[in-house]
Amino acid sequence: MKRIVEKAAMRQWTRDHRAAGRRVGFVPTMGSLHDGHISLVHEARARADLVVTSIYVNPTQFDQAEDLDKYPRQLEADAAKLVAAGCDALFIPRNLYAEGGPPHETWVDVERLTDKLCGAHRPGHFRGVTTVVTKFFNIVEPDVAVFGNKDYQQRSVIQRMVRDLDIPVEIVGAPLIRDHDGIALSSRNARLAPDDRQRALAISRSLFAARDANAAGERDAATLIADVTAGISAAGGRVDYVELVDDLTLEPVTRIAGPAVLAVAAFFGAVRLVDNVALS
Numbered sequence: 147m148k149r150i151v152e153k154a155a156m157r158q159w160t161r162d163h164r165a166a167g168r169r170v171g172f173v174p175t176m177g178s179l180h181d182g183h184i185s186l187v188h189e190a191r192a193r194a195d196l197v198v199t200s201i202y203v204n205p206t207q208f209d210q211a212e213d214l215d216k217y218p219r220q221l222e223a224d225a226a227k228l229v230a231a232g233c234d235a236l237f238i239p240r241n242l243y244a245e246g247g248p249p250h251e252t253w254v255d256v257e258r259l260t261d262k263l264c265g266a267h268r269p270g271h272f273r274g275v276t277t278v279v280t281k282f283f284n285i286v287e288p289d290v291a292v293f294g295n296k297d298y299q300q301r302s303v304i305q306r307m308v309r310d311l312d313i314p315v316e317i318v319g320a321p322l323i324r325d326h327d328g329i330a331l332s333s334r335n336a337r338l339a340p341d342d343r344q345r346a347l348a349i350s351r352s353l354f355a356a357r358d359a360n361a362a363g364e365r366d367a368a369t370l371i372a373d374v375t376a377g378i379s380a381a382g383g384r385v386d387y388v389e390l391v392d393d394l395t396l397e398p399v400t401r402i403a404g405p406a407v408l409a410v411a412a413f414f415g416a417v418r419l420v421d422n423v424a425l426s
């Protein structure tokens with residue numbers, strides 16, 4: 147696996163391969179890789195001849211300095227996992243945001259779609275995500291990029307941005323991968339105290355119960371939301387939001403009449419976790 151740190155070298159790598167007729171797939175990550183990330187690498191490999199994974203803890207998407215400082219970093223273990231997954235290039239950008247000279251002042255902002263769910267609770271977060279992903283698309287120039295449906299709103303926002311700005315890349319959403327006990331895999335899980343890790347199972351347990359209720363005919367948003375909120379609170383979690391939204395527009399749904407997503411963000415200890423299930 148080739149390691150690339152310079153932006154110009156990254157762009158040249160892709161251009162050389164594309165000139166030879168190869169399709170390049172791209173998986174952006176913030177590292178501390180787990181099987182959820184690796185599933186994206188496999189998804190990219192299935193849709194391209196070569197796969198680039200980036201590892202970059204992007205400061206502009208953190209609304210809490212402490213969260214940025216505590217974000218886990220483990221580059222060599224990550225690289226070994228990517229080699230095992232058959233990744234072709236690892237991009238660890240240096241000076242992604244220009245250093246020295248005038249400050250970075252240009253932002254990409256997807257408007258109403260980012261007002262909801264996580265966007266409503268993390269000011270500036272999605273502006274940081276869309277800006278850094280645009281920079282990556284301009285540097286890596288991939289044919290296809292894969293994003294996890296675990297961060298459902300993020301995937302939706304990127305898809306909308308690419309459509310609105312005619313960015314020449316295909317966006318693929320990949321399924322949410324869970325641990326054996328049901329918890330959504332996340333780099334942040336490593337920061338959970340052992341008893342909080344156990345209590346946090348209430349998130350997936352409540353979402354699965356809601357999915358079962360929905361399969362048995364429950365369509366009422368207020369009922370589903372109240373049950374999930376109660377399940378997480380009873381386990382000692384602090385609910386940031388529980389919302390039932392249309393799977394495309396992310397607008398709130400009061401009664402399920404088509405594809406919808408039941409999305410949760412909740413704190414266990416100081417760690418904010420997100421999860422979701424599809425309902426219909």
Ligand code: AMP
Nearest residue numbers: 175176177182293294296297322323331
């Ligand atoms: P992150 O490193 O948390 O920024 O995530 C990088 C990419 O991996 C994003 O597209 C996430 O949605 C995706 N991802 C993270 N966790 C999971 C998971 N459990 N299942 C599927 N994709 C995931």
